[in-house]
Amino acid sequence: MSSYEAVLPALSSAVASGAAAILLKHSTRGIKPILVNYIKAAAGSLTLGLIVLVFAWSELVSISLNDLILVAFIGLTGPFIAWFLYIKALSIGDISLVHPIVNTYSLSAMLFNFILLKSPIKIEHVAGALFVVIGIRLLAEKGKRGKFLAPMLLALAVSLIWGLNTVLFKIALARSGPLVLSFLRVFFAFIFMTPAALGQLSGVSIKLKYVGSASLAGLVSDFIGVFLWLLSLKLGEVSVAATISASSPIFSAMFSWSIFGEKISRRRALGIILTVAGICVVSAT
Structure with a gap:
């Protein structure tokens, strides 16, 4: 298994993640975050559902009750709650501020791995965490931290939830x-979201x-991005795929600067680089 074969799909997955952030930010200009998330989940459920129907139907109907309950919890907390918080953060904050923070979920996963599965923490993990902490401090401009506090806190909450779900998803993957798990994850989220979303539609x-744009975000993040990520894992080592995929905030910042004209200071650019570097260190070990 050559690690070089994993580079292109992993890099494409990072680009897809960056593009999804742009599409979601655009969608919030005309739709409430809960509805953006609902449309995204609907598009993801439909696309993944068709794929599962053709290629993995027998596996879907034979899934155990324990895994069904676990993935339902993941769907509630991840694609529903965490993605809503992510989209809300994007609607009130800069992409170059929010995306690097939510992308630290692999660091959160490391902490939950230690708490739940007693996995050891290495010196490289500590070094990576230090890079991340410094990077996040640099993301907020001096004198404007009050303005950035709400989106940063929302993004940190997303990182924690995604980190927990990564560990739970790994347990279910055994x-x-x-x-099948990717489909059920977003499908359960769609079901849980329906009452809240329909309540927002009147008038x-x-x-x-x-x-x-919200539908395209679902296609890009829940289908294309997931497929490319899984393909990179199949073709190469986890450390290679995870490290390259961690670069997605760099792409989203570039897209946001070129499409929305988002101003990115040198301080924030350095914060993005340090945050990404920290996640790369954590992911590679």
Whole structure:
């Protein structure tokens, strides 16, 4: 198994993650975050559902009750709650501020791995965590930290939830396939979101372009991004795939600067680089 074969799909996965952040930010300009998340989940459920129907139906109907309960919890806390918080953070904060912080979920996963599975913490993990802490401090501009506090706290909450779900997803993967689990994860989220989303629809006028961008975000993040990530894991080592995929905030910052004209100071650029570097160190060990 050559690690070089994993580079292209892992890099493409990082680009897809960056593109999804742009699409979600655009969608919040015309739709409430809960509806953006609902449309995203609907698109992801439909696409993944069709794939599972063709390629993994027998595996879907034979999944154990324990795994079904576990993935339902992941769907509630991850694609529903965490993604709503992520989209809310994007709606009130800069992409170059929010995305690097939510991307630290692998560091959160390391902590939950230690707490739940008693996995050892290495010196490289501590070094990576130090890079991340310094990077996050640099992300907020001097004198403007009050303005950035809300999106940063939301992003940190997302990082913690995604970190926990990564550990739980890993436990479920020991017994069930990634394609079926990916579908059930977003499908359960869609079900849980339906009452809240429908309650927001009364008297709301929604432009088709925002529905389109939210749907495309679901396709990019829940289908294309997941497929490329799993392909990179299949073709190469986890450390290689995880390290390259961790670069996604760099792409989202570049996209946000070029598309939305988002101003990125040298201080924030350094914060993004240090945060990404810290996650790369954690992911590679």
